[in-house]
Amino acid sequence: MLTDEELALIQAIEAEGSLTRAAAALGKAPSTVSHAARQLETRFDALLFDRRRYRLQLTPAGQLLAQEAQRLALDVSRLTRRVKQVAGGWEDRLWIVTDEIMEFETFVPVIRAFDALQSGVALRITHEVLQGTWEALRDGRADLVIGATNAPPAIPKLRWFELGVMEWVFAISPRHPLAKAREPLQQEQLLAHRAVVVADTSRSIENRGYGWLAGQQTLAVPSMHAKIRAHCDDLGIGWLPRRRVQSLLKNGKLVEKRVADAREPNVLYVAWRNDHVGRALEWWLSQLKQTRLARRLVNGVDATA
Template sequence: MKISLEALAMLDAIEARGSFAAAADALHRVPSALTHAVRKLEEDLGFELFQKVGRRAVLTAAGRTLLDDGRALLRAAGDLECRARRIATGWESELRIAIEGALDAAALNPIIAEFYANYGGTRLKLMYEVLGGTWDSLATGRADLVIGAVGDPPPGASYATRSWGTLEFAFCVAPHHPLADAPEPIPADLARQYRAIVVADTSRQLVARTAGLLDGQDTLTVPDIAAKAAAQRIGLGVGHLPIALAEREAAAGRLKIKKLDAPKPIAPLWLAWQSNQRGRALDWFVERLLEPGCAALLQRIED
């Protein structure tokens, strides 16, 4: 077989960093040795993998196909290594943590520092997921642990869950928005006349969820909660923000909190993980995150 996991990792590094020199540095190899290895692989395969575009090394169409499918093999090999290491030592080689996008991932840093100080052998990978994307990240294997999964888990899944408090939202508009001076509570028929700013659900396989939208309401979809708040500040639309963020923006005079006649329900949050996948790092984070005050910590918004 001409393709090895090492060869795929080499192609992945070159494509990600855009040059042989940068990839060689990341792989702790001499650039000339990396160049020779790629040329030898191209000779064995009978086709070119990279072409020069300006100063970057860019995959050919054939190289792209090889690497795109090969990355699935790299992920599978990584998962296999993780499972084997977990069986041998009880500690995962990597723990992937998905965090609901309305929470503050930076607030997790003191807990991560505590973990590293005592159990530094497991790599940690943090990612944001939104709405149903939290559950989807477990279903598709993107995450091992979800912090702040919103709403009920999808049916038929074998997830372990622990209640993790609630997330409250406030309806906000810019001070110069037409709804800023509207009598309260604002009727739904009036609110739906104005564009809503929404953060896209990050689900890839499960059905995407929506929250706080009114029937027939126009939407502007943005990538994250910071972009949502920014769009609402300049009056591009209206919408619900986490209460801590809404109160900070209102205190600074950048947004106004308004009451609706049908307010958005308070959302239950969960810690969740695959019930058949347990390791010592996962157990440590679950136990630590269930300590009093942790849920409130991640809902705190700081400048």
């Protein structure tokens, strides 16, 4: 590891290309700089400066030393900041997993507000679907989950609260054969048509599905956005978040149909493990408990196409 003075010496020689000019830049006598340069070569037992040319240049070994020393200095600086950050009660990183049903756009104002704290905490936001969201918390792949569906499972030190309720609408393309069928639609009618579903991302917890019937053909898609698009393009039928498709229902790109066995609204949960709660997690929890924000997150952004 180089001292700050040694790193400054190498950088000055590299920039100035002259012992005299490097000494002037450092505010030192040329003899002092020359002696320091030779001591550095003795320390590393390597030729670091090429003195054979008109310009004083770094050898390949000297260039490597300068680059690595600068990188290490930056690493030490970053590490120092992170240590102070954690000592002050902030986490080094906060991993947030949202159920895919939540839209990232609704989190942007919250992220900006968190950035304004200048905490230094690195945010990582990913998403899972259905049981995969709870599994991420159980397996340590999440510090906080937002929008998890289904009842909270048995997870050690689990804490949770309800974020809100999401209502569903059975919506299909106006071109679909069921669009003009008499209501309410019966299960026998639905079974004859393919359902569009968002695939559960659980690796080990038993996968669960909603909005389709046993024996019904399905088209599994990666996101709710893709599911909405598939409904509009007449690729299948099923349930969609009412708030997110209001515009599509209004402009006729989707048609609402009453179903004999209506889908119950989903309660969405915020959950975390209480084994370690830092200042970043506390801040996010306080924000998510605000009614106005919770309503915006649950309702999402109304689709327009």
